Amino acid sequence: MFTSKFLRKAAISASAMSLALLGAAGAAHAQTSDADALKAAMAQIDALTARLTALESKVGGAEGGVRVVDTTKPDPNAVKVSLKPGLSVATADGKTTFAVDARVMADAGWVVKDGAADIGDDTDVRHLWLGVSGKSGDWRYKVQTSIDNNSVGVKDAYVAFDGIKNVPIMAGNFYENNGMEIMSGNLNTTFMESGSGISAFRTLRHVGISVDPYGDNWGAQIGLFGDGVADPAVAANDEGWSFASRFTFAPIMSDDMVLHLGGSWRYRTPDSPLEQVRFRSGGESHVIGETLVDTGNVAGVESYTTAALEGLYRIGGVTVMSEYNVTDLNRNALAEPSFKGGYVSVGWMLTGETREYNAKRGLVGRLKPKANFAMGGEGLGAWEVAARFNTLDLTDNGVNGGEMESVTVGLNWYTTPFTRLMLNYVRNDLDATGPVAFRETDPEYVMLRAQADF
Numbered sequence: 001m002f003t004s005k006f007l008r009k010a011a012i013s014a015s016a017m018s019l020a021l022l023g024a025a026g027a028a029h030a031q032t033s034d035a036d037a038l039k040a041a042m043a044q045i046d047a048l049t050a051r052l053t054a055l056e057s058k059v060g061g062a063e064g065g066v067r068v069v070d071t072t073k074p075d076p077n078a079v080k081v082s083l084k085p086g087l088s089v090a091t092a093d094g095k096t097t098f099a100v101d102a103r104v105m106a107d108a109g110w111v112v113k114d115g116a117a118d119i120g121d122d123t124d125v126r127h128l129w130l131g132v133s134g135k136s137g138d139w140r141y142k143v144q145t146s147i148d149n150n151s152v153g154v155k156d157a158y159v160a161f162d163g164i165k166n167v168p169i170m171a172g173n174f175y176e177n178n179g180m181e182i183m184s185g186n187l188n189t190t191f192m193e194s195g196s197g198i199s200a201f202r203t204l205r206h207v208g209i210s211v212d213p214y215g216d217n218w219g220a221q222i223g224l225f226g227d228g229v230a231d232p233a234v235a236a237n238d239e240g241w242s243f244a245s246r247f248t249f250a251p252i253m254s255d256d257m258v259l260h261l262g263g264s265w266r267y268r269t270p271d272s273p274l275e276q277v278r279f280r281s282g283g284e285s286h287v288i289g290e291t292l293v294d295t296g297n298v299a300g301v302e303s304y305t306t307a308a309l310e311g312l313y314r315i316g317g318v319t320v321m322s323e324y325n326v327t328d329l330n331r332n333a334l335a336e337p338s339f340k341g342g343y344v345s346v347g348w349m350l351t352g353e354t355r356e357y358n359a360k361r362g363l364v365g366r367l368k369p370k371a372n373f374a375m376g377g378e379g380l381g382a383w384e385v386a387a388r389f390n391t392l393d394l395t396d397n398g399v400n401g402g403e404m405e406s407v408t409v410g411l412n413w414y415t416t417p418f419t420r421l422m423l424n425y426v427r428n429d430l431d432a433t434g435p436v437a438f439r440e441t442d443p444e445y446v447m448l449r450a451q452a453d454f
Contacts, residue, residue: 085418086454098134101144103127103187103453109287115441117290124287126449127186129155138163154229155205171209173229177221177244178202179264179323180310181343184363188355190321190347191410192424192449195390196281197341200293201306201327203228203268206242214360217250221361227271242268248310248362258357260312264325269303277301277329279339279394279401283428284408288445293402293434295339295394304329312364314357317349319364337397345388353382353414366417373415382414395433402434422449 078092088099105126111119131144140162144155158172175183181194182202193199210223227239248262270277280294308325324342349355349367356365371379388408394401411423424447430438 085416096134096136099132101129101131101133101142101454103129103451105186105449105451107192107287107447107449109285109445109447111288112444112446114443117438117441117443119288119290119443119445122287122289124289126192126286131156135162157229166215167211167213169209169211170223173205173207174210176203176206176208176225176242176266177210177223177246177264178204178266179246179308179325180248180260180262180312180321180362180364181323183246183361184365187451187453188364188366190319190345190384190386190412191284191388191408192422192447193284193286195323195341195343195345195388196283196293196404196406197343197390197392198308198323198325200279200281200341200392200394201325201339202266203242205229208242210244212361217253217359218248219360219362220247221245237274238272240268240270240272242266246362248359250357250359250362253357253359255354256316258312258314260310260357260359260362262310262362264306264308264310266306267303268305270301275299275301277304279327281392281404283404283443284390284406284424284426285445285447287447288443290438290443291435292428292430292438292443293392293394293404295399295401298329298331298337298399300331300334302330302332312357314354317352317354319347319355321345321347321364335397337399339394339396339399339401341390341392343388343390345386347384347386350383350385351380367414368417369414372417373413381416384410384412384414386410386412395431400433402438403431404434405429418454419452422451423447424449 075092080090080092082088086100086102088097090097107126108123110121126148128147129144131142133142134140138161140160142156142158144157146153146155154173156174158170158174160168160170162168179198179202181189181198182204206225206228208223208225210221212219212221214220222245223243225242225244244264244266246262246264248260250258250260252259276297276299278295278297280291282288282290283292304327306325306327308323310323311321313320322342322344324340326338326340328338329336351370353367353370355367358365367382369379369382371381373379373381387410390406390408391404393403395403406429407427409425412420414420425444426447427442427444429442430440432439
């Protein structure tokens with residue numbers, strides 16, 4: 001024991017000190033014989049030894065009740081608190097966490113050209129979200145509420161179990177297993193809005209359960225879903241349900257280069273007995289607020305499927321992304337139209353950064369500037385230029401929803417990993433079908449966004 005060793009060392013030190021005193025005494029008192037001095041010193045040593053032995057016995061009896069703390073292991077009761085960028089709390093072993101999540105996106109839009117259509121300028125708080133997330137052992141959770149367009153809603157609200165190796169299971173309200181751009185989330189998109197060629201067909205969040213196995217360079221999401229938490233209940237109606245699956249694979253994945261390939265397939269039945277579906281789009285803008293192409297309610301739909309392919313190639317600071325999907329309607333004794341759409345985009349980081357890539361989920365993630373912007377400092381943040389071509393066709397087999405091609409050019413300034421400013425210019429080219437007010441018009445508009453999250 002540490003204490004016993006200390007006392008023994010103390011006894012040896014005391015003996016050495018006594019011998020030193022013995023020498024000093026012999027020099028100061030020459031009249032005392034060497035034999036008498038030695039006898040006196042030995043008596044002192046014996047007395048000190050007896051006292052140390054008694055003290056060691058007392059301490060030894062108490063050592064059994066002393067708790068010895070191993071400082072090499074983290075104390076499970078210790079808690080770490082961080083305010084960067086928002087409030088988060090975690091135990092020292094990392095097995096229990098809690099964090100506050102929030103985001104705000106403020107938009108403004110100005111119409112440059114609208115032909116015969118009357119499209120107005122506007123400002124809007126596109127997203128204002130607040131929530132919490134965390135984990136405890138093998139369980140994790142997330143709850144987010146939103147105030148969008150002066151209405152309160154629920155975004156992510158789920159519980160997930162991670163106790164099976166490489167096979168997490170999620171249950172609650174969350175994204176259906178759609179494609180890459182939508183599932184990556186609005187914090188990480190290159191443009192202010194998702195491409196209309198895919199967003200027109202893909203439902204966002206529904207209540208359901210999903211099993212999401214993954215490996216080092218692949219991932220899959222397979223789930224069953226009902227309706228969303230905000231969908232109103234209607235008497236005598238059975239809510240719709242869907243089977244949604246997605247698989248992704250990254251055959252090349254390094255710091256400098258990523259190649260991502262994937263596909264998804266979704267089967268959906270609409271609410272019964274209404275059996276109606278509707279596909280529409282505002283053309284890469286939310287703040288402008290106009291529906292430029294719209295099928296209206298298509299009746300008699302027993303079910304429909306959406307099949308999609310997706311790809312991403314990143315080399316250095318250049319990223320090319322593309323998705324394309326086809327939606328086929330199954331109708332009872334009625335014409336069965338097929339709608340399609342997709343996009344291809346390219347982004348170039350002028351300052352050399354690369355966006356995060358999550359191979360387990362097949363998603364793009366946050367971009368972190370090499371040097372955050374600071375007034376009077378050397379950091380310029382991260383700068384990105386991007387362009388996207390989008391196509392959407394909602395006219396087929398008796399349904400005239402309209403056709404639209406769009407071009408979006410963007411400039412993004414990431415001042416920190418959690419703040420950015422976005423500037424988008426959009427031009428829509430519409431054909432002679434679809435909503436009457438926008439036929440053969442080519443609306444052009446400029447949009448600006450200020451975004452922050454923690």
